[in-house]
Amino acid sequence: MLRRKKDLQNLIPYIVVAPLLGFLINGLFGGRYKNKAVAGWIGTIAVTISFIIAAGVFIEMLSMPEEHRAIHVKLFDWISVGKVNVGISYLIDQLSIIFILVITGIGALIHLYSTGYMKGDPGYTRFFTYLNLFIVMMLQLVMADNYLLTFLGWEGVGLCSYLLIGFWYEEVKNGDAAKKAFIVNRIGDFGFLVAMGLMLVLFGSLNYSDVLGGATSMGQNSTIGLITMMLFLGCTGKSAQIPLYIWLPDAMAGPTPVSALIHAATMVTSGIYLVARSNILFALSPTTLAVISIVAIATALIAAMIALFQNDIKKVLAYSTVSQLGYMFLGLGVGAFGAGVFHVLTHAFFKACLFLGSGAVIHAMHHEQDMQKMGGLKKYLPITFWTFALATLAIAGIPPFAGFFSKDEILWKAFSQGSPILWALGALGAFMTAFYMARALYLTFYGKERFDAHHHPPHEVDASMWIPLVVLAGLSVLGGLLGSPTGALEKWLAPIVEKGESIVIASRSGGSNLEQFELPLLIISVIIAIVGILLATRYYKNRITLATDEKSLGGFYKLSTNKFYVDEFYDGAIIQPTYGVSDSFLYKIVDVKIVDGVINGSAIMVDMLSSYARKIQTGIIQNYAVMIVVGILVLLSYVLIF
Amino acid sequence: MGLLSLLILVPLCGAALLHFIKDGKQAKYFALGVAMVSFVISLVAFTQFDQGVTGFQLQEKYSWISSRTISISYSLGVDGMAMLLVLLTTFLMVIALIGTWNSTTKSLSSLMALLLLLEAAMIGVFCSLDLFLFYIFWELILIPMYFIIGIWGGERRIYSAVKFFIYTLAGSLLMLVAIIWLGVEASKVTGVFTTSFADLQKASAALSLNVQQYLFWAFAISFAIKVPLFPFHTWLPDAHVEAPTIGSVILAGVLLKMGTYGMIRFNLGLFPAASIDNATIMSTLAVIGIIYGALVAMVQTDIKKLIAYSSVTHMGFLVLGIFSMTREGLQGAVIQMINHGLSTGMLFMMFGMMYERTHTREIKDYGGLAKITPKYAVFFAIAMLSSVGLPGLNGFVGEYLTLMGAFQSTVLNSWVYGILGCSGVILAAVYLLWMYQRFMLGPITNEHNRNVKDLSTREMTALVPLVIFMIWIGIQPMNFLKVSEKSINAQSDALLHTQSVAPSQYQIIQPSIIVK
Secondary structure (H helix, E strand, C coil), X not given: CHHXXXXXXXXXXXXXXXXXXXXXXXXXXHHHCCCCHHHHHHHHHHHHHHHHHHXXXXXXXXXXXXXXXXXXXXXXXXXXXXXXXXXXXXXECHHHHHHHHHHHXXXXXXXXXXXXXXXXXXXXXXXXXXXXXXXXXXXXXXXXXXXXXXXXXXXXXXXHHHHHHCCCCCCHHHHHHHHHHHHHHHHHHXXXXXXXXXXXXXXXXXXXXXXXXXXXXXXXXXXXXXXXXXXXXXXXXXXXXXXXXXXXXXXXXXXXXXXXXXXXXXXXXXXXXXXHHCHHHHHXXXXXXXXXXXXXXXXXXXXXXXXXXXXXXXXHHHHHHHHHHHHHHHHHHCCCHHHHHHHHHHHHHHHHHHHHHHHHHHHHXXXXXXXXXXXXXXXXXXXXXXXXXXXXXXXXXXCCCHHHHHHHHHXXXXXXXXXXXXXXXXXXXXXXXXXXXXXXXXXXXXXXXXXXXXXXXXXXXXXXXXXXXXXXXXXXXXXXXXXXXXXXXXXXXXXXXXXXXXXXXXXXXXXXXXXXXXXXXXXXXXXXXXXXXXXXXXXXXXXXXXXXXXXXXXXXXXXXXXXXXXXXXXXXXXXXXXXXXXXXXXXXXXHHHHHHHHHHHHXXXXXXXXXXXXXXXXXXXXXXHHHXXXXXXHHHHHHHHC | CCHHHHHHHHHHHHHHHHHHCCCHHHHHHHHHHHHHHHHHHHHHHHHHCCCCCCCCEEEEEEEEEECCXXXXXXXXXXXXXXXXXXXXHHHHHHHHHHHCCXXXXXXXXXXXXXXXXXXXXXXXXXXXXXXXXHHHHHXXXXXXXXXXXXXXXCCCHHHHHHHXXXXXXXXXXXXXXXXXXXXXXXXXXXXXXXXEHHHHHHHHHCCCHHHHHHXXXXXXXXXXXXXXXXXXXXXXXXXXXXXXXXXXXXXXXXXXXXHHXXXXXXXXHHCHHHHHHHHHHHHHHHHHHHHHHHHHHHCCCEHHHHHHHHHHHHHHHHHHHHHHCCHHHHHHHHHHHHHHHHHHHHXXXXXXXXXXXXXXXXXXXXXXXXXXXXXXXXXXXXXXXHHHCCECEHHHHHHHHHHHHHHHCCCCCCCHHHXXXXXXXXXXXXXXXXXXXXXXXXXXXXXXXXXXXXXXXXXXXXXXXXXXXXXXXXXCCHHHHHHHHHHHHHHHHHXXXXXXXXXXXXXXXCCHHHCC
């Protein structure tokens, strides 16, 4: 056993080394490649190697007894000053290995896809350089054995996201979207930093084991409550929850593979990872959990409402991602940490599939993203259509596809460990999900062709792009079996999450016998999903134009398509005032007039005073003689009187 | 003669010899040679430096002004912090000379002589163990800098040079008074007027807290102007904007650190009790500086001014770390000094390179340059991200440690400083990313910029070492933190000991929220 563990410890660093090498090689020598395709292959192979190693580690772990499955690997000390004592060291356990497999597995598929999608782009090498760097950073985030290294990954993926959203930087709007993503994420990072500061005060350490161990023995207290609130603030940034979700829809300015990998399958689920990893802390903070549940359900619903009538295919998927992330947090909020992670997994499959499918459509349509100008693509893009359709069924929650199991588990836990209201709102969201996804499917692939098919007939993508689609569609169909039907995932994750889950369950007194509701609720949610799809079928299957939506829906349509004016609100309430106050008050008045005014004022005063004093220096001897006499008199009288 | 004396003498003699070299090009090569020799000597000094020892090393002491009642000596020595700063000085001088090689042709031999004089004075400041000597070097800095700004600067160079000179001089005079006072106090004990650091440390320990307070502020204001700490910062944007590139690089890279160095060495070192007493005031100013500097930086339209205000923010983190008095905070402050020297120095140097090509400082004249100068864009991005404090690069380590120090601090005894300090992290992203976007990204809006050349080999030679250090410190900061660890830890422990022996005065009240 020890031997094998040792071997694994030696092997694990290479999961990171492979993409790191890919990044370095492409980054340093990319400019000199004669054949640009090399960059794509280096990038793809690097991540594939990483996946193979991770899979090997996973298989080894499967054969190990449960208590030996956590593997520590310490590479070197990073920062060791006072109580801050953290290394570049990894913790591979049941939770992190799942994320590693998703990151490297889906990562490899999306790298492969990108070799086709980005072909001919002048920034081809740069793209793969960034993408490899992203994998490295994302791995730091989930592999770290301490909060600080996770934070390194956390900020690192933020950087890659920034670079990739603004990949086509000549366009102002892409640059804006990139900047927005980074800054909004930094607001969340502020929370993460504060949380780390408080942890250090409270637990004297940033290692997961020390912090979680310390919390277990400490029990509930208000500092832990504050720490978890601050961590959750971090999550609202990275995982796009209210109030910081606004960056994610704009992030679709990046190339579509980026949207699939970073803004759907991996990076945006970091928040779920962080909460699941810290589940004991959160379980000890009932207030924070309540806040998470409320924020999560609100995010799930609002994002779904905005998604309903978006016409940009990527925007639909973006809001759908925000909404689905809301579901994951709903699971976490009610203390079903395992269920949250399960949905991360299935969502990674079907959402990556959907995004890549949309990418195939956009590719075939020569960079057209507006669904009003699509329609009838089924016959041109059969593989894309079928994979997209399967993934749509998965996200809509139709059994036995993957999304059904994970979403149903979250809804059930929301009911049994939360409240019936949470369940009802969640089910409403599920209805909208089924509706908007079916709508997107119909508008894109069915009905009349609303584009000029004669000049540029769309054609199916080549193998590098459809292979990933097929694999992901397969996973979208079968992925659910890992979870509730077999209970495999639950059992696997138990050592990590059961402590937190049991604390939450213990704190909810009087949980009477609710099992009798499980099946009826399940049936209802399936019916709801089917109704959503049917409704979309009725209105959109044979649609010719979209102009009628606006009339029949009135005010709500306007609100929804304008995203409830949240961006405008932030702009007016926060950004403009901050800028205005900084410019016209802090800089032009406080700095220039007051702070510097005092300095320059005192200089001017000295100048003025000396201009008076100067007048005494007349240069006329008689005047000086008079002064000498006056001076003598004054001194004499002083001496004589006192 | 010891290594430290040699380190001061080499550039000093170089400056004197430049008097005989009239040809500008030769002068440049000569100055670069001297700077390189100094750098090598500082590396030799570093190999002699034992990181496992607390206190001053490589000490030299010669009696200087000495009589029955006066004992002033030429006394040098370095601890880890000073060692790092000396290395930073000699390193940046070489880099700055290479990086600004062609930036001016005006009376080159004078410029080079002044730069070498400046280098000698800066090293002297960091190595002096006698306050009289320290004061001489401290004031000596002003002369070359005054001329560098005043002769080679921009349009309003005279105004800026005079402001820089008088403002910082005014602060220093307070310090001179305090030094003399302390010397007199020391003479009451030993019978001899002395300015040696070790003796003054003993003398000040005997002072009442009340007297310590006055002396603390005399030093603190002088240093705060140099740092600059809010609200003493307004000379900085003027000086930076008008200074030639090499002046800005040295000013931001090394000169500002003299203030924070002084705070650690003299404020904390000589007046521990008063420092603890005033820690909240200093930290409040630091936190204001962090936020205020960032907000004001955000609205600047002149790139050099923006970078100048960003210094106010960065130095705010540093001062916050210092007055947290924790190991984390102080070590963070030391490494932040190095980091700020590298990142802000690089930002100024890179902008200078662009200015040589375009001759405008206005952000609105730029845009889309990433397309035309891709290498420049990458290097500028790295410097920018280091300044933003991205983990993995150097800036993060210092910023993070100072913040954690603020959280931990029993002297500050409140999380508010840490929490407000953390908000600087958001603002740094705002002003720097926005600047980068308007500078480098987007469409090309100014047709003049189409023919701008990308970085030359010489420029890359100057930038690559900086980037290497940024990554090195970001990933392996312990290589650097270890240098100052011993002496800083000892200092922090001593301070916290001072705090704990006077419990009635500095009562430690844990934030109530900790107790459940």
